Amino acid sequence: MTIGKLINFVIAGLLLWGQVAIAATSEGAIIQETVQLLYSNNRKEAKKAEQELIAQHAALIRDLTESIKMHQVELGKINDPLRAGDILHGIEASINVLGEMRSVEAITVLTEMISFPQVVPDNIPKNARAAWDGYRQFRYSLWHAIETLEDDLDRHPAAKALVKIGEPCLPAVVEKLMVNQTFHPRLLVLVGVLGQEGAESLLSRRLDGTTDEKTRKPYEMALEYIRKGQIRPSKKQGDAGKTQ
Numbered sequence: 001m002t003i004g005k006l007i008n009f010v011i012a013g014l015l016l017w018g019q020v021a022i023a024a025t026s027e028g029a030i031i032q033e034t035v036q037l038l039y040s041n042n043r044k045e046a047k048k049a050e051q052e053l054i055a056q057h058a059a060l061i062r063d064l065t066e067s068i069k070m071h072q073v074e075l076g077k078i079n080d081p082l083r084a085g086d087i088l089h090g091i092e093a094s095i096n097v098l099g100e101m102r103s104v105e106a107i108t109v110l111t112e113m114i115s116f117p118q119v120v121p122d123n124i125p126k127n128a129r130a131a132w133d134g135y136r137q138f139r140y141s142l143w144h145a146i147e148t149l150e151d152d153l154d155r156h157p158a159a160k161a162l163v164k165i166g167e168p169c170l171p172a173v174v175e176k177l178m179v180n181q182t183f184h185p186r187l188l189v190l191v192g193v194l195g196q197e198g199a200e201s202l203l204s205r206r207l208d209g210t211t212d213e214k215t216r217k218p219y220e221m222a223l224e225y226i227r228k229g230q231i232r233p234s235k236k237q238g239d240a241g242k243t244q
Contacts, residue, residue: 031056061101064094065109076123081131088117088135092157099161104168106161111172113158114185148235152188159185163192170194174206177218184230187222191231200226 037049071087078084095113098106120132146152153160162169173189176182190199200223207219225231 057101058105061098061103061105064098064103065106068094068109068113075128076121076125079125079127081127081134084128084131085135088132091116095157095161099157099164102165104165107165107169107172110158110162110165111169114156114162114173114189115182116156116158118155118185119181146232149188149192149232150235152232153192156185156188159188159192162189166193170202174202177222183222183225187225187231190222191226192234196226196231196233199231 031053034049034052038046038053040046040049068091071091075084075087078087091113095110095116098110117132117136120129124132146155153163162173169189170193173186177186179186187199190202193199194202203219203223203226207216207223210216
């Protein structure tokens, strides 16, 4: 590459960066202006601003959940390890945003993703599978011991997001305790939201509420699992559970 071409390349890059920065700044300014309109003495204008912000919030949640689903499908089709790594990072980032937003609307998707990225789906191609394994080991330092509930939640971003959402997620989490390879992260959420005593109490009530052996088995196994210390205690004193 000649010096002239290199200069042109750098200039083009700077111009593109400037356009992106201006767009981001403009979007931020628009949101700020909309927020300020909530305090307008024009009630009609304030109500419109309120509706716009609610719509933006709903649209963001919808886009994040649809993006997770779409990129899961892509992971099952590609054989490019670099692209697979980008997708895995993007899925985790989307999950984190949904958790920070306390997105009740995303509970279904987050519950479906509860074992991500620790469990690699069977439909992932060989090269993408290798990238997935590498991502897990690099991102989560799997050679480090899990000492606390928080350490374990850090390895299960969807479970961590569900803990942030809190009690509204519990029916979906408890509903299918024995779903393949999701038993442990589901109990992480249960203890993360309620604390160990609260989790045991909920499971005991479920157990007392049924005489069907097939229905009772998941609750019995979950209680034994927790009581044997398979879910680490919270680093917060008193194990109050509220890890949000």
